[in-house]
Amino acid sequence: MSIGSGIALFVIGAILAFALQFQVGGIDIHLIGYILMGAGVVVFILGLAFTLRRRSTTSTSATSIDPESGQRVTRRRTDSDI
Numbered sequence: 001m002s003i004g005s006g007i008a009l010f011v012i013g014a015i016l017a018f019a020l021q022f023q024v025g026g027i028d029i030h031l032i033g034y035i036l037m038g039a040g041v042v043v044f045i046l047g048l049a050f051t052l053r054r055r056s057t058t059s060t061s062a063t064s065i066d067p068e069s070g071q072r073v074t075r076r077r078t079d080s081d082i
Contacts, residue, residue, distance in 0.1 A: 002043055002047030003044055003047040003051065006042070006043035006045075006046075007040065007044060009040030010036070010037050010040030012040075013032075013036025013039070016029050016033030017030050060077050061076045062077075
């Protein structure tokens with residue numbers, strides 16, 4: 001969700017900075033557009049970093065003895081959190 005929010009902030013900021021040609025008393029629309037574009041880039045990068053950080057793998061192993069042969073058997077399992 002934060003990746004999409006970052007893209008939305010960037011697009012809204014680009015519209016304010018480049019597409020609108022009107023003035024509001026006491027408010028610089030172009031500056032607000034640039035600020036929103038910067039905030040969008042930051043939110044996008046943070047969302048991307050958190051998404052990539054969340055992807056991790058966990059390995060577990062269990063050792064048991066096979067009742068038929070009497071040999072030690074090790075089973076490994078890998079879980080991925082995506």
